[in-house]
Amino acid sequence: MKNETADITRLGYAPSGRRxxxxxxxxxDILRRSRPERVRSTHRYDFHLLLxxxxxxxxxxxxxxxxxxASGSLLLLRPGQVHSFGIDLDWDGWLVLFRSEFVPTVSDLPSNLMPSRMLERMPDHMRLGAEDFRATVSAISAMARDAKSDAPTDVIHTLLRYQxxxxxxxxxxxxxxQSATGAERSPSVKRFAKFRELLEANFSGWHQxxxxxxxxxxxxxxLNRATKDVLGLSxxxxxxxxxxxxxxxxxxxxxxxxxxxxEGLGFDEATNFSKFFRKCAGQAPAEFRSTYR
Known part of the structure; x- marks a missing residue:
């Protein structure tokens, strides 16, 4: 099955009736619109997805x-990540899809209060308690209803942005x-968070x-102490x-x-990359590719 990058404008889902x-x-909604094999396929997104x-x-x-x-699980998928809804399709949930540029990045507020900054530091998976789950479902449901309003599109865009x-x-x-513990405020955790942010921006060129x-x-x-404290890895x-x-x-x-x-990942020779990939992934690059094709 062919895998591809999924663009928000090419998904074919516009329940609001407009882009x-x-x-x-x-x-x-996806199950009603798509074949099961299509739903189970994997995609690399170029937008954010809250599930x-x-x-x-x-x-x-x-x-x-x-x-x-399970019910109450919240996943945050970021641009560039690979995702599949899995084999079991007997479940339901809310999807919120949005482009990165739709979240404000400039304001007179401190940068750490910006929604874009908050998205960066949010975990990939959260489990919500009963009260928080109900409040989050209510907020997302309101967005879904408002998106279908007959108000002018520019008004809906603004409303959805604030929501x-x-x-x-x-x-x-x-x-x-959930993370307000002494461990979360430790020097090692703080250092690791800064390292992870730096790694995300430079991994293709900085290997040392x-x-x-x-x-x-x-x-x-x-730095090694920080990564071992958080992940158990050097x-x-x-x-x-x-x-x-x-x-x-x-x-x-x-x-x-x-x-x-x-070349894009900073290797001078493809052979060096192949050796590195085989050591880390247990397969040659071509073997791994064929597995997912």
């Missing part, structure tokens, strides 16, 4: 890894409450731990995992030649 920068609809499970216990596949979900920002703010508060430690103003030993292994993940995404969801993937 909006935020689309809100239940998973059951709130309301019924059932589906296993979602995110970046080639299973994520067990989306409110939803992100709400989720950021919930995340803060020293480069990250220098930019963070710490020693390689301190900083070198964390870097290798991120490079491998991007390689998997590109191999599975693009037709880009392997030598160009290697």
């Amino acid at each position: 909006l920068d935020v689309e809100v609809f239940p998973f059951s 709130l499970i309301t019924q059932g216990t589906p296993t979602q596949i995110v970046d080639f890894e299973p994520v067990d979900c 989306l920002c409110t939803l992100v703010l709400r989720l950021d508060v919930l995340h803060g409450q 731990v020293a480069l990250y430690a220098n930019d963070l103003g710490c020693t390689q030993k301190s 900083a070198k292994d964390v870097i290798a995992r991120r490079i491998t993940l991007e390689a998997k995404r590109l191999l599975a969801h693009t037709d880009r030649p392997i030598y160009l993937i290697a």
Whole structure:
């Protein structure tokens, strides 16, 4: 089955009846509109997707890894990630799709209060308590109803923008409450968070731990301590995992030649990339690609 990058304008889902920068609809809508094999296929998105499970216990596949979900599970998928709704389709939930540029990034507020910044620090998977679950369902349901209003499109765009920002703010508060422990405020966790942000921006060019430690103003030993405290891995292994993940995404969801993937990920020779990938993924790049094709 062919895999492809899914653009929000090419999904074919416009329950509002018009093209909006935020689309809100239940998973059951997809089941009614698409063949099961199409629903089960994998995509690499170029937009954000909030997925709130309301019924059932589906296993979602995110970046080639299973994520067990249940009612109250909230997944945040970011541009570039790979996702499948899984094999089991006997469940339902709300989907909120939106482009990154639809979330404000500039304001007179401190940057850490910006919804775009909050999206960056939110976890990939949250579990909501009963009260928070009801409040989140109510907020998303209101967005779905308002999107179908007969008000002018520019008014709906503005309304949805504010509602989306409110939803992100709400989720950021919930995340803060769930993580408000001494461990979450420890120096190691804070250092790891900065390292992860730096890694996301530079993994294709910076392969050495020293480069990250220098930019963070710490020693390689301190950085290794932080990554081991949080993930149980050395900083070198964390870097290798991120490079491998991007390689998997590109191999599975693009037709880009392997030598160009290697070049784009900072390898001088395709053979060096192949050795690296086989060591980390247990397969040669071509073997991995054929598995997902």
